[in-house]
Amino acid sequence: MDIRFTEAEIAFRDELRSWLGAVLPTLGDPPGRDDWASRREWDTGWQRMLYDAGYAGVNWPSEFGGRGSTPTEHLIFLEETTRMGAPYVGMNFVAQLHAGPTLILEGTAEQQARHLPAMLKGEEVWCQGFSEPNAGSDLASLSTRAVRDGDHYVVTGQKIWTSFGHVADYCELLVRTDPEAPKHRGITWLICPMDLPGIEVRPIATVAGASEFCEVFFDEVRIPAGNRVGDENDGWRVAMVTFSFERGTAFISELLGTMNQLAEMADLARSTPRSGPFARHDGSAWDDDDVRREIGRLQAEYDALWALTKRVVSQAQRTGMPGPGGSVFKLYYADVKKRMADLAHRMLGREALVLAEGGDEQTGGDMVASRLYVLSLSIAAGTSEIQRNIIGERILGLPKER
């Protein structure tokens, strides 16, 4: 076990730091939460800057235009960009972390040439059409139909939780091509241009108000058969190969952003007077044993999750596959982050009624909005209950319920 970076890793880090130090001050202020055109410009502009500096697709193989970095370098990249306040991956997320890796592993040469360079340059925004109203945790039961008609698939159905669906150029779409086959064997993976006739996108109003989530409706949308990735009815496997690209790095920006947020909360606790009609003592919120120690415990847990991340990344570096820590991380992190949001609200008191403008709810900044955002952490990308099933069945070997 060696947590120290090698000389090569430190060189990578230092070079990245000096580049970030030079370019970040030139960025200006991020756009407002609901200004989607400016957000697209901001997110894709950052992707272009990464591309020009050679940091686009840091974890993609170099033969596909990526940097071909090791998992540890990927960790360093995410650590440094978060530490120095660089833009979050934002709406480049699906292209960089799902669709791109899927095309690298399963796409045709033509599909790769068409999309991968554009993804790296920030010229294509992608969204994900996997979940459906009746296919959430049981994703494989999805029912959006695709019927072959000549050299097209005709798609009818509905997707939900499609992040950035209203700004995206393409959708990675899972459709049912064989309703008679067992549910995992009748699914096909399609590249769907979002400007095709018959597609309607409706943003979803979440508990946090506006958000990037959308519903997408397909009414006899004709998608060229050449947009199929992998074989017909082999889409479930194609969708799963993305996981082999995963190196335990998915939550690094989120976790480190949260640690920054906790540090700000500690500052706030030290500077907030414990006053008001019900305060029993003078001093600051920091002098409240419960508040201070909860900050200590939360920090201990975040440090541990950071250590767990480094273990998973090291396993990925050694074996090419991340260890089983991913489900553990997600399950544990969602719970701890909810406790942190609750603590913030205890400190803020009535101020917790006011939503601040423009905060980045995902990586910190706005503690009030964050309390709402964290409700989704134990739901999105596999609920905590599904994570517990995965841990119980795949790691501990407990019998399946069905």
Add this chain to the structure above:
Amino acid sequence: MDFELSDDQVALRDGIRDLCAGRFDIDTVRGLADCGGVDRRLWAELADTGVFSLLVPENEGGVGLGWAEAGLVFEQLGRALVPGPLVGTLLAAGVVYYDDHDNEVSVDDEVVGFMERPNGPALVEYPDVIDALLVLDEHGVWRVDAAELSVEPAQSLDPLTPVGRAAELPQGEQVQSNSYGWANRAVYLCSALQVGLATGARELAVAYAKERRQFDKPIGQFQAVKHKCADMYSREEVARAALYYAGCVMDATHGPGLPADPSGYLYFEGCMIHLGDPLGDGEHKELVRAVSGARILAATAADRNGKDCVQVHGGMGFTWEVDAHLYLKRAWALTPQFGSLDRHADRVADSVGTDRHGIGAPLG
């Protein structure tokens, strides 16, 4: 960075695991309650394997490994519920002391306890089997010979951690003139034992959940039980990551082995380790935070996994016959040692703030 066990570390862990399986099966361990917690022959096997001389440099007859390895070994000892003053005996191995004629005294086969000097009466663990007790206070580390101890037996909560009450601890002979870092090391080793306890309890619960049938199904098929087991595993894995990280930080800041000259190490006073004056060095703050953080997670995991292990066993979990209570009781015996969890939370909290600690500060 390669934060996975090296081949040597895997071999060490597996070797200790096999030793425990062979020599400290649960019947043997339970039997040790009848002989004060330590059987000299088995203890000598641990010593011969190098369990207590792990950190002593090779040229001084030790194994010459680091704190990360000590953590792996203690984790396995905890998992197997091996009783005895393991922490004290390991820490004592780094202490050289002298007889009345200034000759070095060999302490190879000693069974040594370790505790903080309390204000007033002392509760001494393993009173019937220890040869000596190392006592930590703000003036250093003191060696009290077992013969000087006057201990009244008391009934222990944990049958495998016998205790006795001493009206007063003798002052003893000073073997270290300061106490820098000692508490931290003990905290770290206790945390390793507790990660092992959390693991042992989880393994016992999962095995039972696969075998016990109700409503014509193994109970582990029900999500209510399955999810409890998953939570046990999660706690254990997160605590283990914290422990391994703390071990790496210990090695990076202490260097391998027990330092003969402890100057420059952490300042210890009572059981408060201040982050203030004597530190000033980022690495040491990292160490305090890592060790106290691991302590909180390991103690919590051991406690909650112990309780969940009882719960998964249903009524049988409440019996003396099932081992679930042994994990829980050992966890409870270890938790109050070397600073309460509240104090460790305070220590971590003191390092949190935008002006205090960069995230993931590299060690070099």
